C-alpha cells in the first residue's frame with residue numbers, strides 16, 4: 001500500500017474506532033435510556049428467566065442502580081391486546097399518568113383488585129348505587145360524572161388492566177431515573 005493510501009485509511013479507521021467507543025460509552029452510562037424488553041436468555045440466566053421478559057433500566061446512583069420489573073410473555077401479549085382495547089374504549093377519558101376526564105390509571109392494580117375493576121367497567125353506576133365505598137368516593141371526587149358501561153368480557157378487562165400495569169411501570173422507571181420519554 002502506498003504511503004498516500006495509508007494516510008487516508010488510518011485516520012478513517014481511527015475515526016471509526018472513536019465513534020464506536022463513544023456509542024459504547026453512551027450506552028454504558030445510560031445516556032441512551034429507554035425501557036428494554038428483551039427475551040434473550042443467556043446460558044446461566046435461562047433457567048430463572050425461562051418464560052420471563054425483563055424490563056430494566058439502570059442509572060448511575062449507588063442506591064438505585066438497577067430496578068427490575070418483570071412481566072411474563074403472556075403478560076406482554078395481554079398488554080398488547082389491552083393497548084388496542086384501551087385506545088378504542090378508554091383513552092378519550094383516561095390516560096395512564098394524567099387526569100383527563102377520569103383519573104390517571106397508573107397504579108390501579110395497587111388500589112383495586114381485578115374483580116372490582118371488572119364490575120366497575122361493566123357497570124359503574126350500578127356499583128355506585130350499591131353503595132360500594134370506593135365507587136361512591138371516586139364518583140363524588142369526579143363531580144358525579146358517570147362513566148359509561150362497557151360490554152367487555154372479564155378477559156378483555158384483564159387485558160386492559162395488564163396494559164395499564166405495563167405502561168404504568170414505564171412511567172415509574174422514567175420518574176425514578178429522570179429519563180426522557
Ligand code: HEC
Nearest residue numbers: 089090093101102103121138139142144145146147150160
Ligand atoms: C366518558 C368518559 C370515560 C370513559 C370512556 C371511561 N371512563 Fe373510566 N372513569 C371516568 C370517570 C369520570 C371516572 C371517575 C369516577 C366517576 O366519576 O364515575 C372514571 C373512573 C375509572 C376507574 C376508577 C379509577 C381509580 O383510580 O380508581 C377505572 C378503573 C376506570 N375508570 C377504568 C376505565 C376503563 C378501563 C375504561 C375503558 C374500558 C374507562 N374507564 C372508560 C370516565 C370515563
